[in-house]
Amino acid sequence: EAQVTQNPRYLITVTGKKLTVTCSQNMNHEYMSWYRQDPGLGLRQIYYSMNVEVTDKGDVPEGYKVSRKEKRNFPLILESPSPNQTSLYFCASSLTGGIFNEQFFGPGTRLTVL
């Protein structure tokens, strides 16, 4: 089944404790992206990757890192999480970064930083 998977689905952590949220897609997509969803704000892009070893900042990149060493994986790293990073996170992928390509979303990771 073609899909985007994220792990973990739920995570509660404390301020300053490094964490990684994994994202993997099995559709051989070139483009991958991370969003955060907050009430009243919709989805905002954190980082995106046009292909392996190519990453770029989205609208809200502060406090996050990403890497794209393999085509299928695009982990989101929080080196020193803070309470304002408590949010619902979505990974997405599309065939390419072309304007009309549909983005497929993962199921989401709900992160709470205490």
Added chain:
Amino acid sequence: GENVEQHPSTLSVQEGDSAVIKCTYSDSASNYFPWYKQELGKGPQLIIDIRSNVGEKKDQRIAVTLNKTAKHFSLHITETQPEDSAVYFCATKGVANNLFFGTGTRLTVIP
């Protein structure tokens, strides 16, 4: 950057009635306008999209209209059913490779 406004934030309709959600955007370079449906506990899923050279597109009970001059586009759902209850997001995409989302509309269809 792009600014996408979406209204209303919540919408309740009786089963069988129509629902309309409206979005406005600021960037005249936007050329692609998808709509996503997010069910509880799931990620957004594309339900319909429209390109800037088209004024209207329909897919069964769902239709989208686009007015590029006024920079607004709308989602129309006819003959609503309980399974249409979800959060709906509009989005835009232009010369950048990013999707810009509206703030979402929670649609409740009352049986």
